[in-house]
Amino acid sequence: MTPTIRRSVAALVLSLPFGLVGSADAAGEKQTFRATLNGTSEVPSNQTKGTGEVTATYDPGTRTLSWKGSYSGLTGSVTAAHFHGPAAPGQNAGVLIPAPAATSPFEGSAALDEAKAADLLAGKLYFNIHTAENPKGEIRGQVERAP
Structure with missing residues (x-):
């Protein structure tokens, strides 16, 4: 090995631990997620004019998920709201986290x-708001990492 290649390999090997530490630190920071709620995201979809949004923050140190949301234009009063999963977009799943949302705006943790x-973290949760007219869900949105 030439001296130049040896120095390059040494520099690469020495930089690896620092890259790993940086990744671990980033994994420990709070992360923000969003879901845009609408009837076309329901499975099966519906024609509601209702819309909404949920913004959530996840703290991996305490494993706490905190959220705030709002909605408008629903066909009636909210009968239930939940985070569901695990499910990819277009799939249905059971309730994982109840999220009371009788009024808009709403929040919880x-x-x-x-x-x-x-x-x-794998993008397998969705937020769903149910009404009497749409008992399986009126508006829904996949919970995704915010940019």
Whole structure:
């Protein structure tokens, strides 16, 4: 090996631990998620004029998910609201986290177990608002990492 190649390999090997530490630090920071709620995201979709939005913050140190949301234009009063999962967009799943949303705006928080936290981070949760006219869900949105 030439001296130049040896120095390059040494520099690469020495930089690896620093890159790993940086990744671990980033994983420990709070993360923001968003869901845009509408009837076309429901499965099956519906023609509601209702819309909404949920913004959530996840703290991996405490495994706490905190959220705020709002909605308008629903066909009637909210009968239930939940985070569902695990499910990819276009799939249905059971309730994971109740999220009372009788009035808009609404907010709440919940401690997540390891499985729910992993589903959140993998993009496998969605938020769903139910009404009497749409008991399976009037508006829904996949919970995704905010840019």
